[in-house]
Amino acid sequence: MELIASFAVDHTNLHPGIYVSRRDTVGGEAVTTYDIRMTSPNQEPALAPAAIHTIEHIVATYLRNDPEWKDRIVYWGPMGCLTGNYLLVKGEYPAEEMRQLMIRSFQHVVDYEGEVPGSTSATCGNYLMHDLPMAKWEARRYVERLKTEFRSEYAKVERKIVDGGRQFFDA
């Protein structure tokens, strides 16, 4: 099977930021998948499962209630590697617009007080696995990174080409 696009990114040289992971056309409409990368994969600790789970609940709720964006949001959810989130939206937007959206979304997590939305046994598949203080800590760090060291272009890497045209980052 072919390597899917998101696995073809060099994860040893990837920094926090907002990247375009995929562009798809669904029913004639453009859908963009953004890589909302919070940590440097394989270089610093990934998020704790409970922290990114809480971020999922708060940010998804925020985006789906935002008057400007709610009708354009297709999906928000954590990456399995726990280093960031995927955001799928209708259309494609300039990096700066996405940066501003993520700054206010994650600032909302920083400022959040009270019950995590949807964190009951009836509304969440693992309702005890939440950690609001750690979610706020991670959100605060990500907001700082978006403000001071924002990146939106995947690092260019030299790829070795071997037999059959397959590309590897090492080997």
Ligand SMILES: [Zn+2]
């Ligand atoms: Zn949940």
